[in-house]
C-alpha cells in the first residue's frame with residue numbers, strides 16, 4: 001500500500017463516516033501514524049440522503065472528499081480500499097489493494113440495510129443507505145411517472161404511482177413527507193396530462209406508533225403532519241413479502257406497487273475476522289466495553305453504528321445515530337493516546353443531544369433532553385442543526401441556497417434521470 005513504517009505507532013481506521021472522521025481529527029496533530037481506509041473516497045452525510053432521492057439536493061452537496069477533510073494533517077494516510085478480513089492475532093487487515101499491519105485497529109464501518117433474511121424483499125425493494133442507492137431511487141420515482149403517462153392499463157398506472165415505504169422511523173417519515181410535497185407541488189406542473197391525485201404514499205409500520213424512539217407527542221404530531229399531507233400511515237402492519245409487484249402483509253392489507261422502499265432497519269457492517277458469535281450481539285453489532293474495546297483485545301476497538309455499547313440507559317446499545325458515532329470517535333482519540341502513554345483510559349459517557357425529524361415544508365418534530373417542540377420553529381432548528389453538521393463550507397452554502405430556492409419556488413430542480421435505474425442485485 002506504499003505506507004512507510006515510522007517510529008510512531010500505527011492506528012488503522014476502517015471507515016470514514018461520522019465516527020472514523022471524528023477519531024482521525026482528534027488524532028490529527030499527535031505523534032501517531034493514522035491510516036484511514038474506506039471503500040469510497042468520500043464521506044456521506046446520510047441524514048440528507050432522502051433529499052437526494054427526491055430531487056431536493058444534488059449528491060455532491062451531501063458528500064465530501066475524505067482526502068480534503070484531512071489534507072492538513074501530518075502523519076496521515078488515506079487509501080481507497082475495502083477491508084475484507086481482519087487477522088487480529090497477526091495484527092493485519094486484508095483489503096482489495098493489499099495487506100496492512102496495524103498497532104491499533106479501529107473498526108468504524110457503520111451499518112448496512114437489514115432485510116431480516118428476506119431475500120425476495122432484498123431483491124425487489126429499494127434501499128436508501130448510500131448515494132448510489134439514493135440516485136437509483138430518484139431515477140426510479142421519476143421513471144415511474146414517465147411510464148404511468150404512457151400506459152393505458154389502469155392497474156399498472158396505479159402501481160407505478162403507488163409508493164410504499166416500510167418503516168416509520170425518521171428515514172421513512174422524512175422520505176414520505178418529501179414525496180408528499182412532490183405530489184402536491186411538482187407533479188401537477190410536470191405532468192398536467194396525468195391525474196397525479198391518484199399517486200399514493202404509504203408508510204407501513206409494524207408497531208403501534210411511528211418515530212418509536214421519540215416522545216409520544218413527537219410521534220402523534222408527526223402522524224398528524226403526514227396525514228395532513230395525504231400520506232397513509234398503516235400501524236401494526238408487518239410487511240411479509242414483495243415480488244416486485246405485490247406487497248403482502250400479516251393482515252388482509254396488500255399493496256400493488258412498482259416501488260417498495262425498505263427503511264425498516266439496519267445492522268452492523270461487521271468484517272470477517274471480528275464477526276464470531278461471541279463478539280457480536282443484537283443487530284449484528286460488535287459488543288464493546290466502556291472504552292470501545294472489542295472483547296478480548298486491548299488494541300482493537302469499534303465505534304459508531306457497528307459498535308454496541310450497553311449502558312444502564314441503553315440496554316440494547318447506544319442508538320445507531322450520528323451523535324454517538326461522533327462522540328465515541330472523539331473520546332477514543334483521547335483513550336488511544338492514553339493507552340500509548342500507559343495511562344488509564346476514561347470510560348465513554350454518551351451525551352444525548354436530542355433527536356429530530358422533518359415532515360415536509362415548515363414541519364418538524366424535535367425532542368431535546370429538556371425541551372420538546374413541533375411545527376415551524378422545530379423545522380428551523382432541524383435545518384440549522386443539519387447545516388451545522390454538514391462537512392465543508394461549500395456544501396453548507398450550496399445546501400442553504402438550495403433550500404431557500406426550493407422553499408421560495410416550491411421546487412426541486414434535481415429531478416433528473418441521469419442514469420436510468422437498473423436493479424443491481426448486490427444492493
Ligand SMILES: Cc1cc2nc3c(=O)[nH]c(=O)nc-3n(C[C@H](O)[C@H](O)[C@H](O)COP(=O)(O)OP(=O)(O)OC[C@H]3O[C@@H](n4cnc5c(N)ncnc54)[C@H](O)[C@@H]3O)c2cc1C
Pocket residue numbers: 014015016017018019020037038039040042043044045046047048049050081082083084108109110111128129170171269271303304305306320321322323325356
Ligand atoms: C437515510 C438515513 C438517514 C439518517 N438520518 C439520521 C439523522 O437524522 N440523525 C442521526 O443522528 N442519524 C441519522 N442516520 C444515522 C447516521 O447516519 C449513522 O448513525 C451514522 O452515519 C453512523 O456513523 P458511522 O461512522 O458509524 O458509520 P457511517 O457513517 O455509515 O460510515 C461508515 C463508513 O465505513 C465505510 N466502510 C464500511 N465497510 C467498509 C469496509 N469493509 N472497508 C472499507 N470501508 C468500509 C463506508 O464506506 C462508510 O464511509 C441516518 C441514516 C440513514 C441511512
